Amino acid sequence: MKFGGKSILWSAIALLLLLSMGVPLLNWLTVALIMVPFVVLYATLSRGMFAAHIVPVFLIAFFVPGSGPASVIIGLFFLVPAIVMGHHYRQGKPVRRTMTAVLLTILGLALVELLVFESVFGVSLIREMQDRMQDMLGNVASQGVMSDIWTAENTDMVVKMTVQAIPQALLLMAFAATAVAQYLSRRALAGFGMAVPGMPPAHEWRLPRVLVTYYLIALVVQMFIPAGDNSFLSVALLNLVPLLRMAFTVQAMGFFFFLAHQKGWAKPVPVLISIILLIFPPLSLIGVLDAAFPIRKSFQKH
Template sequence: MKFRLATVAWSVIYLLLLLTLLTPLRIITVFLLIVPGAVLFSSLPFKGFLVHVIPVLLIIALLDVYSLLPAIYFLIPSIMMGRIYKKGGPAFQALMTGMGIILAELLVVLFIATYSFGFDLSQYLRDQAAISASIVQQVLSANPMFSNMNWTAEDTQKLGTMLIGKIPYVLIMTSFILAMITHALARPALSSLDVPVRKMKPAREWRLPRALIWYYLLAIVIEWIAGSSDSSWIQMVSISMLPLIHACFIIQTIGFVYFWTHSRKMSPVIALLLSLVVLVFQPLRIIGIIDLAFPLREAITRSKK
C-alpha cells in the first residue's frame, strides 16, 4: 500500500509540475519535468505506468491543450532513462542516453520550426544582436563619458556571429543539465521506493561505446554537406553534432587520465589537475579518440605485468 501511495504521490507531483507551465514558474520547473516520468516508469509495470500517466495528460489536455506538447516532449527522455534504471543499467548510460534524447528532440523542434513555420534561428540571433547594439549605442550616446566610443556595424556582426557560434554549446549544456538534474533527483527517489539504481562508476572506468568513432566520421560528412547547403537546420545539426562528440572524447580522455594515474598509484589530485588541463586544452581529446579506437588501457595493464 505504501508503494502504491508513493507512486500516486509522484503522479500528483507530475501534474503540479505540468501545471506550472502555465505560470512564470516554468522557468524553474522545466528542469524538473523529466523526473516524475522517470521515477514512475522505473517503479511500475508498463500498464501501471500508463494508468498513472494518462490521467495526468488528459487533465492537462482539458486545461490547456498546448501544454500537452511539452508534456509529451519531456515524457520521451523520462521513459528512456527510466527503462535503463528498470533494467539495472549503468548510471552513466542513463545520463548519456537522457542527454542524447533531449539534444535530439531540441534539433527536431528546431527542424519543425524551420521548415513548418519558417523560423530562422541564425537570423533571429542576428536581429537580437542588432537590437542589443542599438541599445548599447543609445547608452553610449547619452553618456558623455563614452562619447568617444562608437558601436559599429562590424561590432554588431561580430556579436551576431558569436551568438550563433554559442548555439551548439547552449543546446549541449541544456541537455546535459536536464539529464544530470533528472539523475540526481531520480536516484534517491527510486531508492525510497526500493528500486535499486546503480551509482556512477569511478572516473577511471569511464568508457564510451567504440561506435562513437563512426558517429564522428558521420558528423564530419554532415559538416561537409552543410558547407554547401543553404539549409539552416542542416547547418545547425552540423555545428551541434561535432561539439557534442568532442565533449564525449574529452570525457573519454578524462577517464583514461584517471585510469592511467590509478594504474601508476598516483594521487587523485594529480588526476584532477591533469583533467583540468584536458578541459582547458581541448585538442588533447585526441587521447580519448586513440583510447576508443585502440586497446590502449589493456596495453598499459599488460606492460605493468
C-alpha cells in the same frame, strides 16, 4: 508496482516541478529535474496506473493560475523521453543504450517542435532568436558602448555564429538533461528496490578509437574552409569540432581517474585535474592520445 505512498509522493513532486516552471530563475532547475519523477513513476507502475497518476498532474498544472499551457507543453515535451528512459529501465537495457535512446528522443522532439512552430504557426523560433540578438546588440551599439570597434558587421557575425552553433547547444542541453535524469532516477529507483545499471566508473571511461580519425579529418577539412563560409559543411564542422574536443576532454578526465585508481591517489586529485582540463580546452589533446594509443597499459598493475 503498487499504487502506494511513494508513487503519490513522486506525483506530487512532478506537480510541484510543473508549477515551478513559471518561476523566474527556478525554471532552469525545474527543466533539469522534470524528467526524474516521470521516469520513476513509469518504471515502477503499470501503464494504466502511470496514466492514473500523470493525467491528474497535468490537469491540475493546466488550471492552476500562473502555470497554464506553457508549463504543460514543456512537461509533455519531457514526458516522452522520460517514458523512453523508464521503458529501458523496466527492460534492464544497458545504460549506454538507454542514454542514447533518450538523447535522440530529446533531439528529435526539439526538431519536430521547430518544424511545427514554423509550418503550423508560421513562427520561426530561430529567426525570433536571431532578431532579438540583433536588436539587443544594436541597442548596445546605439548607446555608444564600444562604438569605436563595434560595427554592424560585427553584430551580423556574432548573430550568425550563434545561430550556427544551435545544433551544438541543443546536443549539449539534451545530454545534460539525459545525464541528470539518469543519475537521479537510478538513485530514486533504488528506494523501490529496482536495480538500474549505472555509468561505468570514471577510471573506465574510454572513447572508440575511430573518433580520433574523425577528429583529425574534421580538423584538416576545417583548415581549408574559408572564413565566412556558410555552407552546410562549415556549419557541421563548427558544431562537430567543439563536441569532439569536449568528448576528448572527458577521455582525458578518465585517463587521470585511471592513474589515480592505479597509483592510489587521494580522491580529490583527479577531480582537481578534471577542473583544470575543463578550464584549458587544449589539454583535450591528452584524451586524443589516450584514445589513439594504449597508454594505459604502461600504468597498469602487474
